[in-house]
Amino acid sequence: MTDHPSQTLATFASQLRFSDIPGAVVERTVNLYVDWLGSALAGKGARPVESIARFARNAGAPGGGDAEILTDRSRATPYFAAMVNGAASHFVEQDDVHNGAVFHPAAVVFPVALALAQATGASGRDFIAAAVAGYETGIRIGEFLGRSHYKVFHTTGTAGTVAAAATAGRLLGLSPLQMLDAFGSAGTQASGLWEFLRDAADSKQLHTAMAAANGLMAAQLAADGFKGATHILEGAKGMAAGMSSDADPARLVDRLGERWATVETSFKYHAACRHTHPAADALLAVVAQHRLAPEDIGHVTAQVHQGAIDVLGAVTNPVTVHQAKFNMGTVLGLVAHYGYAGVTEFEQYFASEPIVAFRDRVEMALDDEVDRAYPARWIGKVTVTTRDGRVLSGRVDEPKGDPGNTLSRDEIATKLRRLAAFSGAASGEEASALIDEAWQIASQERVGSVFRAAQFA
């Protein structure tokens, strides 16, 4: 199994059948799909997303393609639809995440699955199998690349390119050897650096857009006989050799077909960087238990893992909404004031006087227990000092949205409606209609337009 892990993983992705996937995994995958639709719709109107959409139109996306661009309901080829929907999926930071891999699968898997399924007339069963192939592949590659990789590289861009190739390759019916070619062509294009973060630059949209598009391209090339490196993941001059110092090849093939990493994926409840969620939920627990008003709180220490300090530490004085989503003080201020750090709360209040004042009363500290548990578990711990001198501790073992604390279908639907209303991508009636349709995707004969039902709403 492990002497050629790239091949073992590619074979699994190529041969995964719907009937191999347990019912609970299928159900969760449908939930992840509907959750993703909300995130993709939420990207409508965002400057970097619209910029990539304009690029796609100018580069040659013909209006008459078979795949849907969700933000404007136009049609394009699968390549450009995957690119634009990939750009849209991650903008409001509400798409799903696999904690152990620190990887956002939906943003790179579903744009490809939807575009190719629409273009090829695939069944809902094949759509689900392709999505699961992408999740299982990308999560294991993220785990394989390890913490050293994530320090500099945006895993959703790098591992995401191969995940997208796995999804596309499954829908194109690639053989195991062709899938290995697709992995090779995807892995050699894997990219995405965190450097953009401290500038509040737009690169994150580019990373998800191009992971989706390049992965799809890699699979289409493989179907055409284009050869890729056969050891792109673990080889001496492959991804890990170039971009990791603690890679573990055994993670690539960890209990394939037995362990379903897909269902380990967390929904994001707050619209912020996932590294802030455990502390946010821990603070909410303290606030609820002790009935604290924001003005009761004198100081908060968020006890975090090193990765949170690495990613969040760079932003101390956020000047954009996007930066604010990477600022622990802002997130804790929003939850203390509004009980939720959603897209609307960020847009309206991140720079307001009370939130800015609260922000300056928050600090992060490395916590041994939290750090040791990470990335397998994202424990939240805070210590709150009240203005009247009490020292209160809060703790959550699984932040809201994690597998043991997952969202219900009602919560997912509510989140989608909020996101669609936020961006204006769908009216309330349209959102309800497309949600009702989307829950049925696994039983559809052919995956059609997301807006098929919504157009009559």
Place this chain on the structure above:
Amino acid sequence: MTDHPSQTLATFASQLRFSDIPGAVVERTVNLYVDWLGSALAGKGARPVESIARFARNAGAPGGGDAEILTDRSRATPYFAAMVNGAASHFVEQDDVHNGAVFHPAAVVFPVALALAQATGASGRDFIAAAVAGYETGIRIGEFLGRSHYKVFHTTGTAGTVAAAATAGRLLGLSPLQMLDAFGSAGTQASGLWEFLRDAADSKQLHTAMAAANGLMAAQLAADGFKGATHILEGAKGMAAGMSSDADPARLVDRLGERWATVETSFKYHAACRHTHPAADALLAVVAQHRLAPEDIGHVTAQVHQGAIDVLGAVTNPVTVHQAKFNMGTVLGLVAHYGYAGVTEFEQYFASEPIVAFRDRVEMALDDEVDRAYPARWIGKVTVTTRDGRVLSGRVDEPKGDPGNTLSRDEIATKLRRLAAFSGAASGEEASALIDEAWQIASQERVGSVFRAAQFA
């Protein structure tokens, strides 16, 4: 100058005017352009190139774009023309190389320069300035990333993406800050791993194709206001942080506008990996001086730098033409038998009995002097043991095509005609007509079709 080298380099690329460029640099750039045309034409019919061209057509390249695909004379948008011409440029391994940077500038710079100049109606002067901006940028980034980078990463793919962005940005008239955005969006997409080499996979065509296309995309996005990381090259989570352990930021801004790295670029004479050329020319010197026939030669030791062993060492028993171009024994066998290792010699003879037998009489050995001089100078040294027991040494200080031993315009034209005939991309008359036209590019009012004159030939 050096406290923000990404900005200094981006400003240089943005503001470079034709009138700033010395006449000798302009003349050499024209020679590099004509040399590149030959390499791009040579890619016609190559399986991986045709595969990428099919992908481009399916992904949405409309037949009616303004930029020319050189291999089939069709039209496309600049994005897809740059992609396909980039794929074609490097296939026969005859395109130019900058020794110090171990970077092939033409393959990623000219596809972008030509496509955008054709689409925007740019003048020949702007075309030349944009090409020089790309060369100066990409070469300095290659030098900056250093030898550690090249051990795992294909510098032409990585540095090449930013070089392509510089070229595109100059033709789009980006401001210095916009150019910095383009660098950010290009650098965060920089990719290309050497892992494909031992499989004889097709990734090299993908690397040059996507460096050109992604760099062009980055510049078009920047023109539209898309923000990039401002320290993508030297930042704590930028290219060097992720992909190099010996980066030297001072190299990025080394004598900008005074040192013209463009004219340090070497033409490739033999159709093999550049790492074989010094030894090939040294062997030719021994053969000429001592009038040796191939059968006189009992054993050859090629005394090389470590980088040659790293890149060439993986291939011991080449089974494809491409692998043969990375095999020192094959290259030395061809020059011993035919005096030249060109595309035709490889195609016809790489697996022939005399060449295979010669190959097994060749070994590489690390040489201190050669290794210390590298990559600034590529010294060639061989020791030949003849069948009658003589031990003969050969040496070249600059292989043919290097700046001190450059090709004449006649030699460049002959090389282009050979390459076009090899692939069938142009008849002898067509090649002569397009060469005559191409020498005039710097004085053209508008850069038009490469085949404008050839169609009447």
